[in-house]
Structures are given as C-alpha cells and as structure tokens.
Amino acid sequence: MTRVVVITGSSSGIGAEAAVQLGRRGWTVCLLARRADELDVVAARVRAAGGTASVHAVDLTDETATQAVVDQVLAEHGHVDVLVNNAGRSIRRSISDSLDRLHDHERVMAINYLAAVRLTHAFLPAMLERGQGHVVFSSTLSTQVPVPLFSAYLASKSALESYARSLLAELGHRGITTTVVYFPMVRTEMSGATSIYAAMPMMTSAKAGAWLVKATEDRPSRVTSLGGAIGQAGMSVLPGVLTKAIAPQVRRMDKRLQRKVRKQE
Numbered sequence: 440m441t442r443v444v445v446i447t448g449s450s451s452g453i454g455a456e457a458a459v460q461l462g463r464r465g466w467t468v469c470l471l472a473r474r475a476d477e478l479d480v481v482a483a484r485v486r487a488a489g490g491t492a493s494v495h496a497v498d499l500t501d502e503t504a505t506q507a508v509v510d511q512v513l514a515e516h517g518h519v520d521v522l523v524n525n526a527g528r529s530i531r532r533s534i535s536d537s538l539d540r541l542h543d544h545e546r547v548m549a550i551n552y553l554a555a556v557r558l559t560h561a562f563l564p565a566m567l568e569r570g571q572g573h574v575v576f577s578s579t580l581s582t583q584v585p586v587p588l589f590s591a592y593l594a595s596k597s598a599l600e601s602y603a604r605s606l607l608a609e610l611g612h613r614g615i616t617t618t619v620v621y622f623p624m625v626r627t628e629m630s631g632a633t634s635i636y637a638a639m640p641m642m643t644s645a646k647a648g649a650w651l652v653k654a655t656e657d658r659p660s661r662v663t664s665l666g667g668a669i670g671q672a673g674m675s676v677l678p679g680v681l682t683k684a685i686a687p688q689v690r691r692m693d694k695r696l697q698r699k700v701r702k703q704e
C-alpha cells in the first residue's frame with residue numbers, strides 16, 4: 440500500500456528538504472503551506488526525485504480552510520500514515536521589550552501550537568479507524584537547554600511537546616505514536632531573519648530534513664542531538680543552576696557573533 444505523509448511548512452527550509460527526501464524513498468508526499476508557487480516548486484523536486492506529490496495551499500491558522508484541506512487529502516489519498524507538524528514561525532525579542540506585545544505570544548501560538556493541534560485532531564479520527572498513525576512535531580534544542588530572547592517561541596514549542604506526550608500516553612495503545620524532533624540551529628529563511636546568525640555555524644536544511652525522515656520512518660519518541668539530550672537530562676536535575684550558568688554564555692556568544700558580522704560587512 441502507498442505510504443502517505445502530510446508535511447506542513449513544506450514550501451521552504453526543513454519541510455521542503457524532508458519532502459524531497461521522503462519522495463525519493465517512495466513516499467507519497469502531501470505538501471501544506473500558504474505559498475502555492477513555492478509548494479509547486481517543491482512538488483516538482485519531489486517528482487524529479489521519483490516521488491509522488493500533491494499540493495495543498497492553506498493558511499493553517501484558518502480553521503475552515505484547514506478542515507477543507509484535510510477532507511481533500513483523505514479523498515485524494517484514502518489514508519494518511521504520518522502527519523509532520525513542521526510549519527512554524529519564530530520571534531526573537533526580549534521579555535523586557537515585549538511587555539506591551541502579548542500579540543507576539545498569540546501569533547506564535549496560533550501557528551506553532553494551535554494549528555498543529557487542530558490539524559492533528561482533524562486527521563486523528565481516520566488514523567484511529569485504521570488503528571495506526573504517527574504524528575511528528577518539529578521543536579527545538581532551545582526547549583532542552585535554556586536560551587534567552589525567545590520566550591513566546593519556546594513557550595509555544597514546549598506546549599507542543601507536552602501535547603505530543605499526552606497524545607502518546609492516551610492513544611498509544613490504539614496505534615497512535617508521536618515523535619518530537621529537537622532541531623539545533625538550521626540554515627533556513629527562519630534563522631536567516633536574525634542578521635547575527637549569518638556568522639553562526641549551523642546544520643544544513645538537508646541534514647535537518649533527514650531528521651524528519653528518521654522521525655517519519657523509524658518513529659522514535661524523540662530525535663535529538665547528544666548535546667540536547669544531555670541538556671534535557673541536566674535541566675531535570677539542576678534547572679536553576681544550569682539556567683543561570685548558560686544565559687551569560689549565550690549573551691557572550693551573541694556579542695561575538697555581532698563583532699564577526701560587523702567585520703564581514
């Protein structure tokens with residue numbers, strides 16, 4: 440039977456790379472994001488790699504449009520084996536500069552958390568009926584290791600991780616499994632929005648895409664770097680000590696990156 444994967448946020452970056460790699464490995468890939476033109480380009484890459492792709496342009500913060508796309512995907516492909524909740528946005532801003540910007544939290548929660556939960560709920564009935572389904576969530580190393588300046592973004596990803604654990608705990612015995620993927624910094628449009636990160640060594644989007652392939656095919660409960668796993672273990676034992684120790688190091692790193700970028704200009 441054809442293996443069908445739905446990947447959100449597949450018009451660029453990590454999602455696009457994962458789509459091409461999964462297409463090459465014989466998956467039928469359903470591409471979801473807002474930019475139809477970019478999705479068409481990715482679909483052409485999937486087909487050139489020997490895979491099958493369908494394009495579904497949708498704003499995943501729109502409830503009605505999301506349900507219409509879910510109906511369309513199920514009508515077109517009959518079933519979905521894996522849903523990869525990868526669409527997202529990031530905001531880098533200090534809490535001190537955000538005191539009158541609650542909308543930062545509302546905006547990132549709308550796509551990073553609520554849209555992923557809505558889409559998962561929409562596909563769950565069909566997955567439960569088949570007695571199998573896997574749901575992947577793109578998260579970040581920065582929820583494993585405390586990092587300043589991303590409070591809204593990290594809160595939305597932590598909420599997603601808690602939801603993923605609940606899903607596995609409640610429906611694991613009915614064939615529903617989950618993977619949380621803790622990416623380090625990856626060179627994409629998202630990380631490119633912060634100018635100092637131009638000077639930071641980062642994972643390529645192709646390698647990050649391979650992490651989503653592993654999550655889709657092997658279905659571990661977590662995909663992480665060793666540093667992330669150690670950080671997560673350390674935080675569960677010494678959260679206050681580690682948070683105080685790491686924050687000044689991140690500030691020093693940001694200053695070093697600023698100097699490097701200025702030199703390059």
Ligand SMILES: NC(=O)c1ccc[n+]([C@@H]2O[C@H](COP(=O)([O-])OP(=O)(O)OC[C@H]3O[C@@H](n4cnc5c(N)ncnc54)[C@H](OP(=O)(O)O)[C@@H]3O)[C@@H](O)[C@H]2O)c1
Pocket residue numbers: 447448449450451452453454471472473474475477497498499500524525526527528529550577578579580621622623624625626627628629630
């Ligand atoms: N890059 C990093 O350093 C990094 C690190 C850790 C985790 N991550 C996570 O990895 C995931 C992919 O990010 P990326 O780095 O590949 O960035 P990206 O290239 O900016 O991809 C973000 C994707 O989300 C889609 N998207 C955003 N808002 C949407 C909406 N309302 N409806 C539908 N789709 C929407 C975008 O497509 P449209 O604009 O076409 O809608 C795009 O395809 C994100 O969840 C991010 O948080 C990234």
